[in-house]
Amino acid sequence: MHLVPDFNLRLKSLWIERMLTLDSIPEDIEYYGRDDIARTGAFSDFTTREEKPFVIRRLAEMEEQGEDVSTLSKLVKTFIDERMKYEDEKLIAAPLDQDEVTEFKEGVLAGYRDYALAFSVFEPNGHLKTTKTTKATKGFLSYGWNQIQDKYGFVKDWHIGTIHQPHSYGSEIAESENKQVLESLFSKPSKIDDFEEWLKRLKRSRKSWFVVSVRTADWYMISDRKDDIGKQIKNDFSTGDMSFKGLNQVVPIYHVYDNYLPKGLYAVSIDDLGRLEIVDNKDEPIEISIDAYSDNERLLEGTLERQPDWLIEKGDRTVQEIFLKTQVRMFIKHAFRYKPKGKRSTFYYPIDDKDSN
Incomplete structure (x- = not known):
């Protein structure tokens, strides 16, 4: 310090x-x-x-x-x-602390893997494809950040501490990807208004299912309601995981708050998941780079030439250059493409109770 x-x-x-x-x-x-x-x-x-x-x-x-x-x-x-x-x-x-940079990258990747359906549902069941390319590919969606951060956050023993929270970057990417997938997957489900009939329909097929709860609180799922959902739930209190008794599920019920999909329970057979494709960058699902402007002349000159509004506000070119050299460019990018199966079995049970939020 x-x-x-x-x-x-x-x-x-x-x-x-x-x-x-x-x-x-x-x-x-x-x-x-x-x-x-x-x-x-x-x-x-x-x-x-x-x-x-x-x-x-x-x-x-x-x-x-x-x-x-x-x-x-x-x-x-x-x-x-x-x-x-x-x-x-x-x-x-000051040089960048490569241990700090590595820790940041690992945190972003861990956040994505912990929350991405790509690794919990699609990959284990053979519905995930990786593409080793960095070129723009038709139909791929990209999510991430291209922004500046204070360099001192990646410098060893600086007197100002920084909390990066890299895990949140990765989890945000995963949650955005998950919502895109679910909104497409459950765009036209078969609606069943009776819960018992909905559950029987799933059990009769003897298939493996991926079950999703949309905007329905955990406590509601296990409560004694008129539709008797709680009586059919197995609840692991140590992990918070829930699943339906007698139903073959690939993972516990996945809870999501998505304003696009109507509230309720959704289910899709694993055979009908479709295909999720993600771009690999050096064998990782997310491209991450931390570049110091003070060490990258090309990056520095390119930003000075572009003159973004936030840089113009700093003052003349000399002041701008000094400011940039105290910053790093944080680049995080994840690209994916999802194609649902044309004919697929998806079932939806609506939950209209306002108390279920």
């Missing part, structure tokens, strides 16, 4: 002197001694990348109250500018 350097001993001395006499900066000054304030790391508490950090806002309030803070204001702004300049220089020169 690095500290801001002692730029100028005279300035530092003046800083300490003024800090010790103004008990309002910080307001809990009694918790700080001279040695603590002298530590350059303390400046991080008062200077941030906000347009108007707390210390600046506080000085403005003091000025409005008639106090003469001109010398201190000038000093504080000098420290802020110097600190930012120093941090930018250190950040630009």
Whole structure:
């Protein structure tokens, strides 16, 4: 963890002197001694990348109250500018921590695999195909991100911590893909208004089924309702998994909140799943790259030439370049194509009870 350097001993001395006499900066000054304030790391508490950090806002309030803070204001702004300049220089020169990059990629992939029907339903039953190509392919849908992130999140031992939550990126991709698949798969189901008849219809075929619950709460499924769904449910309280008694299911009931499909229970035989095709990138279902602008001249120049609105707002080209060099380009892309079987057996039992949400 690095500290801001002692730029100028005279300035530092003046800083300490003024800090010790103004008990309002910080307001809990009694918790700080001279040695603590002298530590350059303390400046991080008062200077941030906000347009108007707390210390600046506080000085403005003091000025409005008639106090003469001109010398201190000038000093504080000098420290802020110097600190930012120093941090930018250190950040630009710092290499990416490849362990951090790898951990991020693995988290994204794990999030996708944990939630994707591609791996829990389609692959085990022979309905998943992988395509080893990165070229645009007709009919493929793409989902992902192409955006900037602060570089310090991928630099080792930086003084500002970052929580990336890579798992959420992967799970969001999986959930979006799942919804696309389910909306297509259950676009024209056979509607059966009686629950017992719906369940008997599934059991009579002796096939394996994939059952989906749309916008129906777990508690409703196991409650004692008039349609007696709960009496037919096997509930594993340790995992939360649910399935129907006497029905051959490839996975427990899959719960999804999808506003496109009408609320209720859906079922499809495994033979009628159709085919899901995903693009492989280096034997992985998601293409992920973290590129530092400071290390990639082509990426840097390309972004400077494009001049997106968010970059123009930063200032002139010199300021834009410095800003970009403190960033990374995060690129995450997943491409898939789903083709449902033409003639397929899908059955739908509607649940109209508003309490089931």
